[in-house]
Amino acid sequence: MATQAAVGIQGSEEKLIRAGQRGDHQAVETLFRRYHRPLFQTALRVLGNTEDAEDALQDGLLSAYRNLKRFEGRSQFSTWLTRIVINAALMRRRSAKARPAISLDEPPREDELPAAELLKSAFVLREVQGYSTGEAAKTLGVTENTLKARLWRARHQLAERLGRRLRRMRDGITGGMGDAECSYC
DSSP, X not given: OHHHHHHHHHHHHHHHHHHHHTTOHHHXXXXXXXXXXXXXXXXXXXXXXXXXHHHHHHHHHHHHHHTGGGOOSSSOHHHHHHHHHHHHHHHHHHHHHHSOOXXXXXXXXXXXXXXXXXXXXXXXXXIISOOOHHHHHHHHTSOHHHHHHXXXXXXXXHHHHHHHHHHHHHTTOSTTOTTOOOTTO
16 A cells, blocks of 8 residues: 555656646646755755755755756656755855855954955055055955955945935935035036
8 A cells, every 4th residue: 555655656746747847837846845844954954054055945946947857767856856955055055165254243353354444444545545456455465356346345335325315415305405406416
């Protein structure tokens, strides 16, 4: 009896896979829902935290969806799907090691500037004092690419803030402006 149930489940899975390969989104969703919990647990074991595991699971399922037509049935579908999610989790872990996150809340180590201070210093050295990118990077103890990225971010934030302020002034929202015309707009 148990063998017949296993054969029935296997048969229905094969039908769902074939339907998914033909473009039936409902079949793919049914397959993914069936394996969601064990795949999440696998990603969680690889990554160690819930948020990254959820992201890796989403990346893996998206990859599996895009490549479902390539599934040839040489292994079980669950094995194929698990391998894809593990690869997504490993890629996420490698990426996190290559680009460690900098917390703006945690105090900086003694040998580094706080992120906000580094951003201000980079902007002042490069834009105000006229240092070359290489000179500014060397002075701050960061790579040129890091400096360029931080400068781009600083310029972007400055433009965004100035744009908001000018729009508020133009619309007469700033204190005391009333209906008066803004001389900056």
